[in-house]
């Protein structure tokens with residue numbers, strides 16, 4: 001997942017139990033000895049989500065005392081504005097009488113909590129709408145933290161014949177379900193959310209050489225048998241054949257096929273059942289090269305050292321996501337976080353909160369968190385918002401008959417200024 005903000009959070013807390021017993025490193029070394037160097041994607045998958053030793057499975061250190069901090073953990077305003085985005089899209093799409101809110105990689109559950117608070121505050125608007133929440137989370141540890149945050153711990157494991165592995169009721173009375181995979185989430189009109197999710201998915205890395213493209217692999221360092229190092233594949237690999245575009249101009253490229261598969265699924269579902277997806281992450285539009293990095297205790301961490309004890313991340317390539325929608329949906333963005341939040345009315349929201357807070361400490365905290373989210377030097381510029389919407393959300397179907405007689409479609413909030421009607 002996580003982020004530049006991790007760079008900003010100074011001292012940070014004590015590193016939690018580092019889990020540095022080296023079990024994952026030994027497991028990876030055994031694998032390399034048995035069948036040769038592994039791809040960066042395989043290394044990243046093991047380091048983050050190995051069922052016994054992965055970083056998210058065991059630690060998932062989000063928050064001030066963890067390894068990195070994310071926008072929803074910085075300010076409640078972030079999640080509130082995203083909640084308003086969904087309501088505004090729900091209204092623009094004609095207020096369907098039911099929708100699912102589907103979040104990928106909910107972390108500690110803070111973002112969902114803030115969104116549900118907005119839904120509750122606007123319950124008069126949503127009154128006739130049947131809302132349910134569906135969380136896609138691989139880490140049992142984070143699933144537990146989400147359950148505590150959102151339901152006060154009142155959850156039950158689902159019977160084996162249901163696709164959810166756990167279910168509960170939010171403090172505001174909305175049913176919540178947990179899944180390991182997006183494919184397990186029931187079909188239906190859905191609003192999808194992925195905040196700092198795609199950057200946690202495994203990437204392949206490629207290097208252009210005089211002999212053509214080679215894949216970067218992870219091998220054991222011959223000089224230090226308990227250390228890993230990067231090597232280049234001696235010849236091309238299936239991934240170099242499949243993932244490098246003939247027109248590629250960069251010399252080093254990262255590709256995240258799993259992100260492509262998930263975006264494709266979201267696009268298919270939105271095309272078929274309706275809804276929208278909001279993706280927020282740091283990333284680029286197909287221009288950056290080497291962005292793979294690690295974070296531990298709010299500091300940069302060598303990606304190959306002590307796997308499983310640090311968060312690993314790579315910038316999201318939005319141009320690749322756009323391509324993988326295969327034009328099943330319209331895409332908007334990426335636009336910078338500070339532009340999106342400004343369009344969503346963050347300045348007005350800040351003014352209201354400042355007026356309502358009496359003590360200086362709270363005011364200072366509000367101004368500080370605003371600066372973290374909005375300042376280009378913090379998260380304002382490097383984070384982006386990107387959306388998938390059904391084509392008909394932006395374009396009247398069948399444009400042949402008298403387009404001038406139709407009412408104009410409302411602009412999409414966030415990507416344009418928010419119109420409150």
Ligand code: SAH
Nearest residue numbers: 001056070105106107137138139195196200
């Ligand atoms: N959205 C949260 C958390 C980001 S951390 C926030 O912004 O604070 C990334 C999240 O994705 C974690 O919850 C992690 O456990 C989850 N995750 C990572 N890989 C996953 C995968 N393959 N499938 C589902 N969830 C995954």
